[in-house]
Amino acid sequence: MKPVLRTQGLSKSYGSRPALIDVTLTVPAGRVVGLVGPNGAGKSTLLNLAAGMIAPTAGTIEVLGSRPAADAAQLARIGFVAQDTPVYAGLTVGDHLRMGRRLNPRWDDALAEGRVAQVGLDPAQKAGRLSGGQRAQLALTIAAAKRPELLIFDEPVASLDPLARRAFLQSLMEFVAELEVGVILSSHLLSDLERVCDHMIVLTGSRVQLTGDVEDLLATHYRLVAARGGLDALPPGVEVIHAEHTDRQSTLLVHDTVGAVPGLAADTEHLNLEDMILAYLTRAALGAVGARAPQTLEAQR
Amino acid sequence: MIDFHLDVRSGVSPYQQLVQQVQRALRLGLLSVGDQLPTVKEVVAKLAINPNTVLKAYRELEHLGLVTPRPGLGTFVTHSLADDSLAAHEPLRRELLGWLDKAQRAGLDADSIEALFLTTFRKATEVTP
Structure with missing residues (x-):
């Protein structure tokens, strides 16, 4: 199968301000991809490029093997829900479904009607009067009923309360199981991503810090604890992501690309996804101090 | 039918948690030979987790010889872990x-x-040793 997303030296600038710098990555097919990073890191830019809403300044991007928004057929293969799950406030839920039916060649009416009934949306209700959770469910329903091969969501759950957030992710995972659709979603909520994503892209300061299948990432990241100075000389291929020292002890979070960690004389343990991502976000935030104002870390625990 | 739950803070990977919950249910006699496991769609709709996680857990249980998938029907228990010790x-x-x-x-x-x-x-x- 063709990769869901493949970029080579992808860059995007708005005037002189770079939003994305030299992004090269490949996301295999059949993944639920989590896109993580602080505000202003370039997440929305990457998602908008993938959806074909904007064009790159330099480099290439392929989605499902083709240029985004290359033609009507390519548009039909992707369902894109922009930030804050926008809907037409003046139209009813039923109007939205009718519009979806008219505008999308592969529209699945049974799926749309079934989902609207299942989540308890009233077809006569104006979309402007829906709760945040209901609006997100409506946007998800329309995106899924167009029967795309890839669903792209920009911060779909950020503004939802915990109950609505869980309901949204439940619906989304049901669609993934039922329709075998790929998903890319950005979020600040690491614990949510930990449940649903099997591939991660960590983006900070317009650059990719980390990308890969969650299983591989977890298998190659460790927390090492040893006496102070005991870890000063690490073998090549073991990269320190984060280090903390007391007068007695050193604690390192490392990425081991060569399988050298198990041979080290230190307490070693694997990290969970949240700690691993936080280590990368922290490194980027610390690196930004001095160069320019530090970015706000919005990763919520 | 058994119900799964998930503790993302436990440090045990989600797929391992599902495997352990089935094993525990088999040991305690809550599941026995012929019983059906929830479908992948039912599990993801309840737990809001990646379907691949459920598939991986079911494959592992199959590999352990505890369940067998029947195409179009679902996944069924073929081996119990409850033995005579259950009475004790x-x-x-x-x-x-x-x-x-x-x-x-x-x-x-x-x-x-x-x-x-x-x-x-x-x-x-x-x-x-």
Whole structure:
């Protein structure tokens, strides 16, 4: 199968301000991809490029093997829900479904009607009067009923309360199981991503810090604890992501690309996804101090 | 039918948690041969987790010889982990309750009881090389 997303030296600038710098990555097919990073890191830019809403300044991007928004057929293969799950406030839920039916060649009416009934949306209700959770469910329903091969969501759950957030992710995972659709979603909520994503892209300061299948990432990241100075000389291929020292002890979070960690004389343990991502976000935030104002870390625990 | 739950703070990977919950249900006799596991769609709709996680857990259970998928029907239990020892559970549980009662009357608090039990349990089940 063709990769869901493949970029080579992808860059995007708005005037002189770079939003994305030299992004090269490949996301295999059949993944639920989590896109993580602080505000202003370039997440929305990457998602908008993938959806074909904007064009790159330099480099290439392929989605499902083709240029985004290359033609009507390519548009039909992707369902894109922009930030804050926008809907037409003046139209009813039923109007939205009718519009979806008219505008999308592969529209699945049974799926749309079934989902609207299942989540308890009233077809006569104006979309402007829906709760945040209901609006997100409506946007998800329309995106899924167009029967795309890839669903792209920009911060779909950020503004939802915990109950609505869980309901949204439940619906989304049901669609993934039922329709075998790929998903890319950005979020600040690491614990949510930990449940649903099997591939991660960590983006900070317009650059990719980390990308890969969650299983591989977890298998190659460790927390090492040893006496102070005991870890000063690490073998090549073991990269320190984060280090903390007391007068007695050193604690390192490392990425081991060569399988050298198990041979080290230190307490070693694997990290969970949240700690691993936080280590990368922290490194980027610390690196930004001095160069320019530090970015706000919005990763919520 | 059994119900799954997920603790993302436990440090145990989600797919392992599903595997362990089925094994536990088999050991306790909550699941027996012929019973059906929830479908992948039912599990993801309840837990809001990646379908691949459920598939991986079911493949692992199949690999362990505990379940068999029947295409179009679902995944069914083909091997039970509950044996004759199941009958012994209840009297053992009563004895354990008696011991807990004794420990409390001796002045041990919950943490001390747990620590005493766990260290003793680990020592008694330790495999000497």
